[in-house]
Amino acid sequence: MPLLVRIALLWLVGMVLVAIFAPLISPFVYTAPNLRNRLVPPGTLPHILGTDELGRDVLSRLLISIRISLLIAFGASIISAVLGTTLGFLAAYFRGLVEQIVLMLADFQASMPFLILALSVLAFFGNSLALLIGLMGLFGWERYARISRGLAISASAQGYASACRQLGASPVRVYLRHILPNIASTLIVSMTLVFPEVILLESGLSFLGLGVQPPMTSLGNMVGYGREYITRAPWIMLSPALTIVFTTLAVSVLGDWLRDKLDPTLR
Amino acid sequence: MSAALLTAKDLSRTYGSRRGLFGVITKVRAVNRVSFSIAAGETLGIVGESGSGKSTMGRMALGLEPPDEGEVRFIGQPIPASGTPAWRTQRARMQMIYQDPLGALDRRLPVTAQVQEPLDIHQLGDSANRPQRAQEMLARVGLSVEQMGRYPHELSGGQRQRVVLARALMTRPDFLVCDEPVSALDVSIQAQVVNLLVELQAEFGLAMLFISHDLRVVRQVSNRVAVMYLGDFVEEGDADDLFAEPLHPYTRALVSAAPVTQRMPGHQRLVLKGEPPNPANRPGGCSFHPRCPFAVERCRAETPALVSVDQGSGRRVACHLIEPSASTLRKAA
Numbered sequence: 001m002p003l004l005v006r007i008a009l010l011w012l013v014g015m016v017l018v019a020i021f022a023p024l025i026s027p028f029v030y031t032a033p034n035l036r037n038r039l040v041p042p043g044t045l046p047h048i049l050g051t052d053e054l055g056r057d058v059l060s061r062l063l064i065s066i067r068i069s070l071l072i073a074f075g076a077s078i079i080s081a082v083l084g085t086t087l088g089f090l091a092a093y094f095r096g097l098v099e100q101i102v103l104m105l106a107d108f109q110a111s112m113p114f115l116i117l118a119l120s121v122l123a124f125f126g127n128s129l130a131l132l133i134g135l136m137g138l139f140g141w142e143r144y145a146r147i148s149r150g151l152a153i154s155a156s157a158q159g160y161a162s163a164c165r166q167l168g169a170s171p172v173r174v175y176l177r178h179i180l181p182n183i184a185s186t187l188i189v190s191m192t193l194v195f196p197e198v199i200l201l202e203s204g205l206s207f208l209g210l211g212v213q214p215p216m217t218s219l220g221n222m223v224g225y226g227r228e229y230i231t232r233a234p235w236i237m238l239s240p241a242l243t244i245v246f247t248t249l250a251v252s253v254l255g256d257w258l259r260d261k262l263d264p265t266l267r
Numbered sequence: 268m269s270a271a272l273l274t275a276k277d278l279s280r281t282y283g284s285r286r287g288l289f290g291v292i293t294k295v296r297a298v299n300r301v302s303f304s305i306a307a308g309e310t311l312g313i314v315g316e317s318g319s320g321k322s323t324m325g326r327m328a329l330g331l332e333p334p335d336e337g338e339v340r341f342i343g344q345p346i347p348a349s350g351t352p353a354w355r356t357q358r359a360r361m362q363m364i365y366q367d368p369l370g371a372l373d374r375r376l377p378v379t380a381q382v383q384e385p386l387d388i389h390q391l392g393d394s395a396n397r398p399q400r401a402q403e404m405l406a407r408v409g410l411s412v413e414q415m416g417r418y419p420h421e422l423s424g425g426q427r428q429r430v431v432l433a434r435a436l437m438t439r440p441d442f443l444v445c446d447e448p449v450s451a452l453d454v455s456i457q458a459q460v461v462n463l464l465v466e467l468q469a470e471f472g473l474a475m476l477f478i479s480h481d482l483r484v485v486r487q488v489s490n491r492v493a494v495m496y497l498g499d500f501v502e503e504g505d506a507d508d509l510f511a512e513p514l515h516p517y518t519r520a521l522v523s524a525a526p527v528t529q530r531m532p533g534h535q536r537l538v539l540k541g542e543p544p545n546p547a548n549r550p551g552g553c554s555f556h557p558r559c560p561f562a563v564e565r566c567r568a569e570t571p572a573l574v575s576v577d578q579g580s581g582r583r584v585a586c587h588l589i590e591p592s593a594s595t596l597r598k599a600a
Contacts, residue, residue, distance in 0.1 A: 159370030
């Protein structure tokens with residue numbers, strides 16, 4: 001395993017651990033203001049990463065933000081992967097009208113800027129974490145749908161799927177037990193491509209004030225509110241911004257490595 | 268003929284193919300009104316060149332593809348439509364061996380799991396016993412114990428074909444379609460696999476439809492042989508008779524082209540002229556007439572029917588030049 005991949009993996013494991021244990025390891029309550037200690041620069045104990053404009057501990061807020069952002073990114077990635085793969089398989093199995101409808105929806109999704117869609121949904125339906133995760137789950141499904149449809153069609157034209165069909169296997173068995181494991185490597189790789197985009201999208205929405213609502217916080221949310229103090233207290237937005245950069249980079253590096261690793265022709 | 272296991276009557280299958288984006292759809296008649304029947308335990312060999320409709324016929328015999336005309340009956344009952352629960356249940360009784368064993372196996376599962384799969388699908392036997400039954404079958408087809416846990420790509424071509432054979436036989440089927448089962452294998456391996464197939468056929472009482480372009484293999488395996496040309500049966504008969512004394516000019520050309528160790532004195536190689544046939548552009552009359560060295564005026568105008576020439580052996584030939592009596596067999600020469 002190359003050094004870069006090791007570092008990326010280590011970073012991601014660290015992020016997941018932080019996300020799980022965030023409330024336990026954060027030194028302060030992330031919402032507790034302390035107006036006497038406003039805008040304390042990093043390195044001043046006990047505030048390692050300093051405090052923000054209300055005197056809240058930046059490190060504690062960062063840990064909770066990582067938790068929320070990862071929850072949204074993982075939740076959304078899984079929803080969109082399941083949704084997209086299911087629709088792709090349905091299209092590949094039924095062909096005809098079902099396939100046309102799925103492809104039309106995929107084209108619609110691809111041609112519509114997702115941010116506009118997200119803005120309108122959030123504007124009409126208000127905001128909650130569950131809605132946000134569900135909405136983000138609609139992001140990127142068309143890629144899984146296209147990939148899984150194409151691969152499933154070519155797999156069923158290949159021997160092993162039609163051989164299984166001839167053995168008397170039901171379509172569910174053929175698709176889930178044989179085709180899915182065979183195309184999983186491609187889907188996992190495209191998942192690692194969608195994952196950073198979901199983090200960035202969530203950050204963008206929060207930055208615009210439509211994502212995670214205060215007092216809850218997320219990485220994008222921190223960057224958005226820290227923007228106003230960028231000249232006086234850059235640390236408020238720098239640490240979440242760096243976290244976003246490193247996490248997305250780590251996922252991309254890992255995805256790149258996985259693609260080479262999972263492709264049997266490159267082994 | 269004794270009670271037939273599988274009968275096919277007037278099977279036809281036509282594909283549409285389009286040349287270019289706005290091209291006209293041309294009809295390709297892959298199989299043209301073919302009838303045959305196979306008794307239990309019997310092997311019908313099908314020979315013919317590429318594009319003669321052999322594989323399409325095999326797929327129709329299994330009900331994988333619906334015939335456009337005609338009907339296939341298995342033990343007197345029509346085969347249910349492909350994909351229906353009744354059709355899936357019937358798969359336990361009719362199986363298929365493929366040309367490319369690596370393609371027919373899932374490369375992400377160990378071979379024992381794949382051989383066990385037919386039992387899982389059809390819920391046969393005790394689930395705890397299934398791995399053992401799969402291993403017994405793998406041992407029967409000649410795989411060693413350490414090879415059973417391997418993945419398909421870790422086995423050789425011959426071993427893979429043995430695995431495919433074991434998987435097909437797990438449900439103890441009555442009928443097996445072998446679509447070019449040995450043509451992807453080395454010649455030395457071919458003989459082993461063919462011998463195994465013949466052994467297992469006797470042991471399990473299988474009826475087989477054996478599709479191949481290799482005359483030697485077909486002759487070794489088959490009781491009866493049918494020769495296909497452009498979707499038609501041009502000749503059908505007992506395997507030994509047909510190879511010993513081919514009647515149809517196309518069969519004679521095929522048989523004379525097969526390599527033999529010692530040519531009989533006076534053996535004449537019959538070399539065909541012209542291009543291999545294009546199924547999209549069928550000649551009128553007898554479809555073989557443009558390449559037939561003996562073609563007469565009648566062959567261009569009239570399509571010969573497949574008629575019995577010898578009631579005793581069930582020999583059937585589709586040629587104007589062959590009269591339905593044994594005395595005139597050699598007339599065409």
